[in-house]
Amino acid sequence: MRRDSRRKRRSRLSIWRRHWRQAWSQAWSLLWEKPLESVLTLVVMALAALPAAALWLAGEQLQDVELQAPGDWIVFTHADSREAQVRELAEALGKEAGVQAVTVLSPEAVLRQYLQDSALDGELESLAEGIFPWVLEVRATPGLTAEQGAQLAGDWQQRWPGIIDQIAHDPAWQALRAHLGRFLGRGLFWVAFFSVVMLFFVVSNTAHLRLRRHQAAIEVMQVLGASDAYLRRPYLLASLFSGLMAGLLTVLLLWLILLSLSQPWHGLQQGLGLPPFRLYLAGQSLWLWPLLLAGLSLLSARVSLQQLRSE
Amino acid sequence: MIRLEQVSKRYQGSAFVLANISLEIAAGEMVFLTGHSGAGKSTLLKLIGLLERPNGGRITIGGLDIREVKPRGIPWLRQRMGFVFQDFQLLNDRNVFENVALPLHILGLDERDVRRRVSAALDAVGLVNKGKALPRTLSGGEQQRVGIARAVVHRPAILLADEPTGNLDPVLSREIFQLFSHFHALGTTLVIASHDLALLKEMNQRTLVLEQGRLLHAS
Numbered sequence: 001m002r003r004d005s006r007r008k009r010r011s012r013l014s015i016w017r018r019h020w021r022q023a024w025s026q027a028w029s030l031l032w033e034k035p036l037e038s039v040l041t042l043v044v045m046a047l048a049a050l051p052a053a054a055l056w057l058a059g060e061q062l063q064d065v066e067l068q069a070p071g072d073w074i075v076f077t078h079a080d081s082r083e084a085q086v087r088e089l090a091e092a093l094g095k096e097a098g099v100q101a102v103t104v105l106s107p108e109a110v111l112r113q114y115l116q117d118s119a120l121d122g123e124l125e126s127l128a129e130g131i132f133p134w135v136l137e138v139r140a141t142p143g144l145t146a147e148q149g150a151q152l153a154g155d156w157q158q159r160w161p162g163i164i165d166q167i168a169h170d171p172a173w174q175a176l177r178a179h180l181g182r183f184l185g186r187g188l189f190w191v192a193f194f195s196v197v198m199l200f201f202v203v204s205n206t207a208h209l210r211l212r213r214h215q216a217a218i219e220v221m222q223v224l225g226a227s228d229a230y231l232r233r234p235y236l237l238a239s240l241f242s243g244l245m246a247g248l249l250t251v252l253l254l255w256l257i258l259l260s261l262s263q264p265w266h267g268l269q270q271g272l273g274l275p276p277f278r279l280y281l282a283g284q285s286l287w288l289w290p291l292l293l294a295g296l297s298l299l300s301a302r303v304s305l306q307q308l309r310s311e
Numbered sequence: 312m313i314r315l316e317q318v319s320k321r322y323q324g325s326a327f328v329l330a331n332i333s334l335e336i337a338a339g340e341m342v343f344l345t346g347h348s349g350a351g352k353s354t355l356l357k358l359i360g361l362l363e364r365p366n367g368g369r370i371t372i373g374g375l376d377i378r379e380v381k382p383r384g385i386p387w388l389r390q391r392m393g394f395v396f397q398d399f400q401l402l403n404d405r406n407v408f409e410n411v412a413l414p415l416h417i418l419g420l421d422e423r424d425v426r427r428r429v430s431a432a433l434d435a436v437g438l439v440n441k442g443k444a445l446p447r448t449l450s451g452g453e454q455q456r457v458g459i460a461r462a463v464v465h466r467p468a469i470l471l472a473d474e475p476t477g478n479l480d481p482v483l484s485r486e487i488f489q490l491f492s493h494f495h496a497l498g499t500t501l502v503i504a505s506h507d508l509a510l511l512k513e514m515n516q517r518t519l520v521l522e523q524g525r526l527l528h529a530s
Contacts, residue, residue: 015419022416033404220400223362224414224461225390227383 019230026234030210031241038242041206045199045246046253049293052195053250054257055188057286073153075136076165086134089163093138098152103137110135133165196296203300207239211305232305236298243297247290254286312338312500313359313469318368320354328354329524332368336502338468341495343511344504346521352504355521356471359502360392361385373468390418393462393499395472399454401446407433407457408442414465432464436490452483459490463499470494472503476510484510 031038075093077086086104094102105113110132140149153167211218218231313336320329329351336342344352357363358370361377370377372388380388393414401410411432415425433439436456446454455475462470472491476484488510495501505511511518520527 014421018416018419018421216400217402217404220402221413221417222386223360223389223394223400224417225386225388225392226417227386230386230417 019233023230023233023237027237027241030234030238037206037209041202041242042246042249044202045242045293045297046249048195048198048202049246049250049289050253052188052192053254053286053289055184055191057254058184072140073138073149074168075138075156076168077134077136077163078165079133081134081163083134085163086136089160090136092160093136093156096152096156098141098148099138100141101139103139105135105137107132107134199293199296200300200303203239203243203297204304206242207235207301207304208307210235210238235305236301239297239301240294243294244290246297247293250293251286251289312336312340312373313502314369314371315358316369316371318358318365318370320351320358320363320365327524329358329365332524332526334519334526336500338500339495339498341491341501341514341516342503343514343516343518344502344521345506345508345511345518346527347506349523350521351524352521353473356473356502356504359469360394360471361388390414390465391468393465393467393470395455395458395462395470395475397474397477399446399458399478401454401457401461403445403447405445406442407438407444407446407449410446410457411460411464413461418465428464429460432460435463435493436460451478452480452486455479455483455487456490459487463494467499469500469502472501472505474504474506476505476507481510485513488514 077089083106090102090104093099157164157167221231315332315334318329318332319327321327332355344355346352354363358365359372361380375388377388402413408429411429412425415428420428429442430439433442436459438453438456438460441449441453446457449457455478459475462472470491475491476487479487484507491501491503492514
């Protein structure tokens, strides 16, 4: 009895294996029966996915820049701090790990910069001296993360509470970063949304056309006792393969674009102390992109098959 | 083997194609369905072959009430039947061997078994040398013989044929009917729809006459 059930299970497994082998070979035939159509589908899918991947990648680099270059700190001293104390502090900060350079700005220099920045040159010259405190501009070493930077600032405030009033990041850099982040975030959302919609239609349409072309054969196979899963499998596998290939093509295209941008990026990297460009997407390697596209492709084909079945 | 009780069928927006059909076909029997075009012969075959569902009545196949069969079980039942069509329904992008092998691939048989059984089926219909030919290169009679080989290759218990000689001349029709007799002798239950009265008379088997969806008489 037990031997019988084992034999039955083994036989079921070998049938399942044979069905999968047949499905792979049929999927392969489906892809090759109209090679031009298959290639065009791949290209359209890859082009549809490219903007989303590119924008996402740009967002990742921005995040890297944000993480790896915390910008300059501005250390405001108390109003009653004396020059000697401030210069002592500057010297001490200059020796701190993570600090590249420290510039001391006197209250007069801060006033001049303020008047220049606010286009009030000359009008406030009559203001009494001492309205601004001594300020230190501290530049971080490249590679220091924002988190490490914030930790250092908190540490300095604790160590020199009598001199340091507050520490701020460069406001212009912070504002730019925030705007860029919002812009890229929204842009990415819409581009990704339309890419997904377009991909969905391309894949559904291809699966639909393939099915229509083979409708007569499908009907005959149904009469001969083919199950829905048996009939569906080659079409799903063909779509999965198309998605995988389109994903690889997207990564290849992105890589070529990045290759052409590598020279100017290298210049920026040297000048601004930016990190090298990385092929990362949502924290994961961009090489996962083909899997993402294959999954989406499979889902679209599945929906299309379901729709045809209900017709 | 096959039992129909008060079976009715109507398509959406049309009158009844079949009304209150009751009949019984024993295992190993050969039965002919005849009648004018539109009498309901094809619909009756489709009901037996589970290609359509009845609107009323009960169909039992091998003791199994088909109302109790879940959609997932329908392919399993169809795998135990063979179908022969008037227009052959061969896949033109596959050769004769591949067409005949279809039911065996669906059953998941291994390639050695498939080769052996397809060769035997092609031998039985006299086409053993045409395995590599594409269906469109064959004559009508040969194509129908491929259709029959495909219908019997998996040794079904029931063979359903819808006007199998409708597109063939009398000589070829007689050859096809001889093939059916051969499979009948091997114990297969056959239900064949045909309006070739002369041939039916010659076959001397039970014949059911349908007219406007009703069973007139059995002879």
